[in-house]
Amino acid sequence: MLQGSSGTQEAKEWANAGDLKSEFISIVNGGISSSGLISTRSAYKEAPVEGIGLLGLPMSNDDAAALQSVLVEERAGASRESEFPSLMFPDHHTRSSTEFFFQNKAWIDFLAHVSRGLCVQLGIDYEATPPHLGPKSIALGTLGSWSAIANRKHHAPPRSLLLARVLLVLPSSFTGGALKITYDDYTDTYALDANASDVVALAWRPEATAMAEPIVTGVCLTLCCDLILPDAPEASRQRLLPPLQLDVVARLRNLFHMWGACRRSKVPSKLVCGLQGNYSITTVKKAALKGPDLRLVALVDVVAQEYGLRTGLAVLNTTKLDLGPMIHPLSVDPEAVDLHDAPSPPYARGSESNSETDSDSDVNSFPRKLKEYLKELEKPSLPQISQLVGLDGTPIQDALDCTGHTEAVPRQLERALTSSYPWKGFDASSWQRQLVLVIWPRWAEYDRVHGQQAVSEACTQLQSSTSERPTEAEENLLDVIFGRASSSHSAEVVAAVCPATIAWGRPDLWVRAMTACDAQRSVETLDVENVRHAIERFGFTDVKSSVESVVQREPSDVTVFRFLHGLERWMATQAQSQNCQLPASFDNWVQVQRSKRYQTVKSRLDTLVNRPDEANPVMVSLIVHAAIEGGNTDLIFLETRQPSASPL
Structure with missing residues (x-):
């Protein structure tokens, strides 16, 4: 399909208005399956x-x-x-x-x-x-x-x-x-x-x-x-x-147009929509659907293809437990249950009680004990959706994570995904397998293929980059990294993304990479050589924000003073090799950062002097080493410091 002409202005206004998931829910509830x-x-x-x-x-x-x-x-x-x-x-x-x-x-x-x-x-x-x-x-x-x-x-x-x-x-x-x-x-x-x-x-x-x-x-x-x-x-x-409901279809087009054009930010990487009918999981494909489910999936797929989005079907496995009036029905993931590790329920621990000495209060406290038992067994992990396939039944991914609060439609599916108790202390009353429609934009395709390893795989591919500027494929890899990276990926991101952004001459991407994996949390994660290469390529001004952030967040005073001293000496060497003066702005910046860290050391020293009973050898050693590394031993040894005297 070429480009439809209706709805452009509405899409722009909606993009400024708010939540993508809420808009999709509104469209589904607005009768899209009967349109x-x-x-x-x-x-x-x-x-x-x-x-x-x-x-x-x-x-x-x-x-x-x-x-x-x-x-x-x-x-x-x-x-x-x-x-x-x-x-x-x-x-x-x-x-x-x-x-x-x-x-x-x-x-x-x-x-x-x-x-x-x-x-x-x-x-x-x-x-x-x-x-x-x-x-x-x-x-x-x-x-x-x-x-x-x-x-x-x-x-x-x-x-x-x-x-x-x-x-x-x-x-x-x-x-x-x-x-x-x-x-x-x-x-x-x-x-x-x-x-x-x-x-x-x-x-x-x-x-x-x-x-x-x-x-x-x-x-x-x-x-x-x-x-x-x-x-x-x-x-x-x-x-x-x-009757035609062109307004509902136009809203769906506007939604998919905006979603497909987004780079990763606050929008979800997929939507998971529960279907109404009961279907066999042995044949998961569009041809097996019926009635409103078939019309919904077919219409969504047609509009999704117009804007480069993909659609698929998956299976949500849940077990419904009915524990009586004291506990509400729960949805659990049967695959996440360990039959052997679950402790015995409170009423099954016969060896720990004596029927002759049990009182009525023990019986009355059973609901409370049962709730405590369930809370003990509860785990924060969400159940996985399995067997993601294309609408023609072609396998795409074995398992699929789903963030219920931002990706699940409708609300009942969200509750099923966020009220999970993976245990088997009681017999399940029924098993349920529900088909769900999965929709994702082109920029999230990498996630569907590589799953939890998407960030690591993207970093591996970027390490072999030889381009002078980022290609479209490399921009998609950056989208994966910027959208999915966490602090656990900092070493991979610094090793793969930073050299590529330096080669491309893109300080903005370098800063985004540092922020995405939280590499600015310490000098070790930011990596001194990485900082030096970035300064050589971009200049100090473009990387100043990241360097200043690591100076402020690094927990070790000694490490900060060593980092500032090494950076100052390296910058002076660089200036000398280029027969130029070290910029006064850099020298002033170093002095300001060093002074701020001195104040941190002084506050710790004041605490030590005023409350000597809380002092220990490790604390004293850290303060002394910080003063030495900072080159200001007068801070400690030449000032008269006595604890304040209390009146008799």
Whole structure:
């Protein structure tokens, strides 16, 4: 799909307003599963392209010439009434469906498969009464062809209901061409060309208008079809063809547009949406879904593809426990339970009690003891979602972490993920396996593939970077690191990301890397050589904030004084080698930082003098070493310091 024209301003305003998850919940609750698209485009790789009649697919130039010789030529401006408002090309060629047939019978089943998929995306209830997708004509367009599919009178069979108009672009070699769908102030434009072996299905509701743009090279072979429900009672038309909810679909587009354009910051890397139906976990794919779940997944997938987002299905395994009125029902992860490590429940510890000496108060305290027992067993880890697959069932990831408060939709799923008690002190009353829809933007794809090792893997790949500026792939790796790195990754980030950012001449990325892994928490994690290389490349001003942060946060006074002394001496050597003076601003900065640390040492010394009973050899040693490293022993030994005397 090319770019839709509606909703740009709303997306910008929403991005400034607030929470992505809340907006998605609002869209789901707003009836998105009972809505549908005004138009849609799908590509099918499984089409039986061995032949239609005597025509082989993909179509060759010889086949195109042979087909053209048997089709009826229609010139621009022709006003011939047609059973279908077909593609009208200048000098194009066409034949009615009564004049060709399908030699390959697999095409009948394929058209039924296409019909089902289009109904789901358009919000049409396929399960109630399957409609019929019937070809009306075949058309061949050549260089410079265009089409105008206007709202011409449609000759549908009596009592039949026209659900959609469909254009099947058959496997043929051409470039260019597009279909523009308009309805009120809504506009979408779809590309016609695709893989030469694919069948592209374009469908739009009958109340919309379609205009086609010309192809540039080659020949375009199309089937013009109607999606019709034969003998449809008048009373069922509203039910089978639901009213359009373009505002809900537009909000979903705006949401995905903003989410896909975000670099990692405060937005979640995925959304996990619970489905309503009960399904077998042996066949996890879109084809197994039904009803509102199928329509929700299909519509979300279509819109997600427009903006580069991916969708998949996964399994949430939970066990429901009913412990009576004293404890509320809990959701637990059966895979996280250890059957052997759980201590015995309070009433099972018979060896620790005597029935003759137990009092009524012990019995009455049982609910409290049970709650304490559960609290003892509770662990903070969240259950994992397993078996993430693509909508076609292709495996993606064995397990998936989910932060319920920011990623789970709806609220019931959030509670299931955040009220986890992984234990088996009692027999579970029932097992539950629920399918969930998982949505993630392109920048989070790395997380889905590498899981918990995403940051480490990204650092490993960046270590081999030889580019002069970050490539798109390397920017995606940085997104992974900046969004997922923690203090435990500081060594990897400093070793991999910092050399790359220095080579690129990007001090802003260097500072972001230091902040992402909290390398500024100590001199050791920031790494002295890393600081020196950054100063050589960027200058001291660009890295000053990170260096100043580590001076303030380093817990050891001795380490800070040594770091400042070494940095001062190295900077002086660098200036001397370049026959220039050490900047006065740097010298002043060092003196200020050293003075601030002196004040810290003095406050500790004051505490030692005023409260000598709290002193110990380690404390005294640290203060003395700090004074020596700071080059200011007068601070301690030449000042008269006596504890304050208390009056008798």
